[in-house]
Amino acid sequence: MGIRILGTGSYLPETVVDNQAFTAIVDTSDEWIVKHSGIHTRHFHDGPTYEMALKAGTAALENAGLQPEDIDLILCTTVSGDYDTPSMACVVQGLMGAKNAVAMDINAACAGFVYGLDMVNMYLQHGYRRVLLISAESLSKITDFTDRSTCVLFGDGAGAAVLEGTDAPFYSVLGADGKGACTLFARRPDNPNPFLKKQRTIAESDGFSPSKPGMLCMAGQPVYKFAVTAMPQAVREVCAKAGLPMEDLDWIIPHQANLRIIQTAVSALKLPMEKFICNIADSANTSSACIPIALDQAVRDGRIRRGQKICVVGFGAGLVYGSAIFEY
Template sequence: MSPSGNHSPRYSRIIGTGSHLPGARVTNQDLVQRLAADCIETSDEWIVERTGIRARHFAAPHESSSDLALPAAHAALEAAGISAQDLDLIIVATSTPDMVFPSTACLLQNKLGVHGCPAFDVQAVCSGFIYALSVADSMIKSGAASKALVVGAEVFSRILDFKDRTTCVLFGDGAGAVVLAASDEPGVLATELHADARHVDILCTPGTVAGGQVQGTPFLRMDGQAVFKLAVGVLEKVARSVLEKAQLTDADIDWLIPHQANIRIMQGTAKKLKMDLSKLIATVHDHGNTSAASVPLALDEAVRSGRIQRGQTVMLEGVGGGFTWGAALLKY
């Protein structure tokens, strides 16, 4: 019951999904050749064996995160059957904003041709979409919003060191979006967010701008083994926690969409949840790690391919720099 006791409970539900990938598809072999020019050895086999990644997409020099977010947003709005003018909340999850400020969400709002509704960014790196979805869900449930656009958009190619084969082969660019709407039927069943900054150094881009110059390094740095060990453990724990909140079990999950970082982490999480790998939605092979965009990209692909159907239960999970992690359990 609402506080007044006169109304039915208010929920949020995904009513549309969308995604967008920039035009330049970069294969492992393309990167092998690029690295070879600097006498850095790698191979398609080495990359696939360790990550499952075969290709990724890179934005053109003139494309920003808001540029990628715009077509993803349009696709989600079209799928939802509403116009941008119907939105009363815009949240963009990104670690690669167009500029220091204003937010990428404000820039996206302007490109959508709407004005007035709150628009802001959420920065939780690869967990960003889960964080943003949780915030939008809370705002809709509280009555602060009724129709929200939630986008994950990244141009990680801008912060990659192409002399470091352990990181530059992992990431790609893209955007994914959902439209959440108020509903009297449960859609977002449960969410949970976490962070532990004791692990800030294992995945970070520590540079900053001061006095017109970059201080520190503007390139992504990662301790892959440390991230791997942390990720599998926290993803299982947070998944079980949201299941408990929703009073469901492993067996109730129809589809698992984890952050698309590494196929071994993803498969390890599925196995810990006793899920058949056929229920694992994986796009990492063709998208690479698109950070905050990875979960909504995979969700949209699974919806549009017909795998995810209305009424099914979907587990979304993210884990990333911060160190952040979280999960959202949906009745699609």
């Protein structure tokens, strides 16, 4: 029992910002950004994150030829939703009119879509018929635009897939290393509590360095080192689980955090770069949305075709990683 993608959709906001624009707000250059990350432009959304989720989800439904009522589970992945509660999935369910769907969010950071696929696979094995998986992120809402080492790396966007069960196999490998939690985080603002005499701040506990509330704080190099090991390892492990030689994969869609990370994984795996679907130059790191956006773009431009074997591989804050193989 595995998953079949019935339709895909994505949304990138209209506002496109190039590297040169960042030189007006921080001490940086187009040359530095391109050399260190491979990013040329990113998109920023002026509005709630759920709007992008709705657009990507609706596009995926249309692509699948289905109505909102046909969906029995909406699963959203995000680290940058608009509300702590309700879930983004519930907001989307209401706006879409998907009245037969249960709805919830998960947070597995930039590996959210891969973790989401794994969960969807389990739900489909337990009686759910059609699931809408949406990854939507407004990283610009949690980006510190005075921090040059992070603000140039992120963008906004959303991607989605409609999934149903099939006999074609699905394999996944997930992992987490919470010891790296303090290398990439955004903390909740402290709420003064009149009943506590001396309130401890979250910022100074358990190894987390002081940071601006609600803003991403990252130690770039430890995350880089984790990524260049975790990505190739996750691809090798999921291929071993599937009993599939890596060369038999038609496409690999990696998380788009940094072109150098992807290139290092490519050489470690000794696979041709042409098998890797990359859009980081245009849309930067949109966290969990990167993979489904790239998937949708490659489906729509004809690179990905029915029957092909796809491997998705992600990593992110947590630290977490995950990979999956399925047939498109």
